[in-house]
Every structure is written in C-alpha cells, then in structure tokens.
Amino acid sequence: MSTIRFDGRVAIVTGAGGGLGRHYALELARRGAKVVVNDLGGSRDGTGHSDAALAVVEEIRAAGGEAMSNGGNVAEYAQMAEMVAKAKEAWGGVHILINNAGVLRDKTFAKMDPADFEFVVRVHLLGSAFATKACWETFREQNYGRVLMTASSSGLFGNFGQANYGAAKLGIAGLTKTLSLEGAKNDIRVNTIAPTAGTRMTEDLFPQAAFEAFSPDKVAPGALYLVSEDAPTNTILGAGAGAFQASYVTLTPGTLLTGDDLSPEGVAAHWDAITDRTDEIVPKTGAEQAMTIGKLLQGG
Template identity: 85%
Template sequence: MPNHSDAISFEGRVAIVTGAGGGLGRGYALELARRGAKVVVNDLGGARDGTGHSDAALKVVEEIEAAGGTAMSNGGNVAEYDQMAEMVARAKEAWGGVHVLINNAGVLRDKSFAKMTSEDFAFVVQVHLIGSANATKACWETMREQNYGRILMTASSTGLFGNFGQANYGAAKLALAGLTKTLYLEGAKNNIKVNTLAPVAGTRMTEDLFPAEAFAAFAPEKVMPAALFLVSEDAPTNAIVGAGAGVFQASYVTLTQGTLLTGDDLSPEGVAAHWAQITDRTGEIVPQSGAEQGMLIGKLLMGG
C-alpha cells in the first residue's frame, strides 16, 4: 500500500473487469483484489481481432487466489447482453452486489477506411461501444438499488484526437466518452459515478506499435493508478483522464463563446467572414451537460 494516510481500499466491494485476461484488465483485477475487492475476471479469451477463445481469465483468477484474494472467472462475451446479465447475476448470487465495473474489453481490426469492410467497422463498434453499454446496463439497476456504483469506460487518444487506420476503433472510443457524459447525469442521484480513461500502454493490443524499450516504459501497471482512483469511493465523475508511462492528464470537451450573426451575415458567407470569431477560444467553457450549449446561445440572443 502507498504511504498515504488515506489509502484507497476496496474492502467489501465487488468489482467486474471485462477483458481482464491480460494487459490492462489483468493489472486492474490483480490490484483491485489486492486492495480487498472480490473480482469477476471476465475475458472471452479471443485473439486481438476477436476470434477464438481461451482460458485467459482462469489464469488471472489463479494469480489472485494464490495471492490470498477472492475472484471468479467469467467467459461471457460483452457483445451479448444476456451473457453480461448472467455474469452480474452470478456475482450477486455469490457476493451480494456489484459496486465497480471497469469496461476494458476490446478488439482491433485496423485498416484505412478505404480498405475497411462494413463488417470490420460494425464488429469493432459492437465490442467496444455496445459491449460496454451491455455490461453497464447489466449492472445499472443493482447499482441504483445499492445507491452506489463506480463505472469506468475505456476510451482512447484515437477516439479523442484521431489516428490513421482506426476509423472503427476511434468512432467507438469517442462514443464511449459520450456515453459517460449522459450516464454520469442519470446516475448522480444514486451515487453512481462514471468516468472515462484513455490509456497508452504496451499490451497485446499495441505490441506492434511500440519499439521494445518503449513497450517496457509504457507498462500497463503504470496506467492502473488512474483506473483504480476513478472507480474508488471518492472518485470524481464525468472526468476524461489520459494515462501512460506514469503520466496522468485530463482532457475536456469545450465550447467557445460563439458569435451571433444577423442580417446579411446570417449566411454561409457570414460564417466564413466571422470564422476567426466563431472559433476564438477566449472564454471557452467546459459544459457539464448538453443544455449549456442552448443556454449560451440564449445569452447571446439577449445581448449577453
């Protein structure tokens, strides 16, 4: 444990980590268990492109149990809602609830958009976006009843900022940041906090993107502190956090003050002429809900 007097504990908590058979998910599961959580280690055990199956989750459960922790394996596919509902039911039956969900499962099918099939696009969105929504939905009512829930979505710099050859992955990952922004609002009254993590780590998913020495510097263990903080009791909510190699960052979706166009300026030519004002970042805000865009427009209409 760290030397901080306010050590973060997960005693008495039940946590589910999807895609926990290796890489980041395995690291989260091991540390959650070390800090007292009972952990459902979910992993379909497929290859990086989502094909095939293995018993990767069982090995992580064995590691947790060998260290004195409590865990169960689950081979459910996040893309199948019924399998996620069954996973949550088993956790509740064994341990009485579900308090923490880390949506980490994912796949890659990288190609330039010109060469990408619609199937490759849909499959990646299905696993990342629909899969995270399925796992979250399966936990949601339990978390509402408990008046306690901590949910983490895994986004990516690709989703937030783009990356050549990953249109499918990027679309799904920014969608997850968007899902967080509504779920944090809907969960607030039941003490459900929802956050987004954009990790940069050397794992099976990224092994061919990193040179060997960088692979070690970007060890998954160096992302883990952000993930565990974001699902802890005193976590913030609606944060987008970047993490890699021991560096932690915050990312924001912002809105400029904008410009009111009237008369002849209310035209495509007017938008072109005022583009510098429209995009001027002076006084930009970080809206906490979609309503704030309309409120800012209203302010300009009233001469504010």
C-alpha cells in the same frame, strides 16, 4: 495520503485476461475487492478463445484474494446479465465495473469492410453499454456504483487507420457523460480513461523501449482512483507511463450572426471569432450549448 481500499466491494473487469484488465483485476483484489475476471479469451481481432481469465483468477487466489472467472461476450447482453447475476449470487452485489474489453481491426476507411467497422463498434461501444446496463439496476438499488469506461486518444483526437475504433471510443466518452448525469442521484459515478499502454493490442506499434516504458501497471493507479469511493464523475483521464492528463470537450463563446452575415459567407468571414477560444467553457450538460446561445441572443 490515505490508502484507497476496496474491502467489501465486488468488482467486474471485462477483458481482464491480460494487459490492462489483468493489472486492474490484480490490484483491485490486492486492495480487498472480490473480482469477476471476465475475458472471452480471443485474439486481439476478437477471434478464438483461451483460458486467460482462469489464469488471472489463479493469480489472485494465490495471493490470498477472491475471484471468479467469466467467459461472457460483452457484445451479448444476455451473457452480461448472467455474469452479474452470478456475481450477486456469490457475493451479494456488484459495486464496480471496469469496461476494458476490446478488439482491433485496423485498416484505412477506404479498405475497411463494413463488417469490421460494425464488429469493433459492437464490442467497444455496445459491449460497454451492455455490461453497464447489466449492472445499472443493482447500482441504483444499492445507491452506489462506480463505472470506468475505456476510451482512447484515437477517439478523442483521431488516428489514421482506426475509423472504426475511434468512432467507438468517442461514443464511449459520450456514453459516460450521459450516464454520469443519470446516475448522480444514486451515487453512481461514471468516468472515462484513455490509456496508452504496451499490451497485446499495441505490441507491434511500440518500439521495445517504449513498450516497456508504457507498461500497464503505470496506468492502473488512475483507473483504480476513478472507481474508488471518493472518485470524481464525468472525467476523461489520459494515462500512460506514469503520466496522467485530463481531457475536456469545450465550447467557445461563439458569435451571433444576423442579416447578411447569417449566410455561409458570413460564417466564413467570422470564422476566427467563432473559433476564438478566449473564455471558452467546459459544459456539464448538453443544455449549456443552448444556454450560451441564449446569452448571445440577449446581447450578453
């Protein structure tokens, strides 16, 4: 088993002042990367500021690594562009981006203020897009880039009280799928991780024993593999407590309805056949849905 190293690579980790992001930054630096530790430093609902990023930079430097802090807000594109420019000025490029920054404002949809819905989507989804966009042209010029998005089981499968968070996180998984296609010719590989970890974001959701079992260091190996030179692309990796799982968006073969069956009643009558998962596929692009319909039209 060959050792994965990041010598000569420059990595940006957003939301790296604590929790998962801190572990990603520390491990990237330990394996040779120069690391931009980004953290606005707010509380988990996105308010306030702190010096969290500086503390992680000092940890990295104390261990012999190279790092710089950045307090930019991922939800402000100009601040992300400035962050990338500073990294390039100091170290000549950017090769890795881990979009980890996030906030929580949990309430049932009935009680949720629209501003809280918008804010969470802005930080998670637009923040991931803005940070990635700030790096994208550099990745293209280098013909090399590794991007890791952070989704969640709440987005992939739903979770009570997290309509805003879940919508943002599934959107991020969709962003990954398109960017993995657009970046392929320039060796830009884009993946998604859906972590389950005991962090500041989840400390009141886990019993103490589970909180310790799901420590962030047990997620980091999956994250670092997904930003390594030999990483796959367009993968959704579940990770928690040292367990790793792959998630897929699948498509059933489906059923062609004609005549009287081409009606709401026909859909209801053929529902079992429509949802039959026998021979389902994992499409690599959105075009495959139309292709499978074409086969049905041709009698295939």
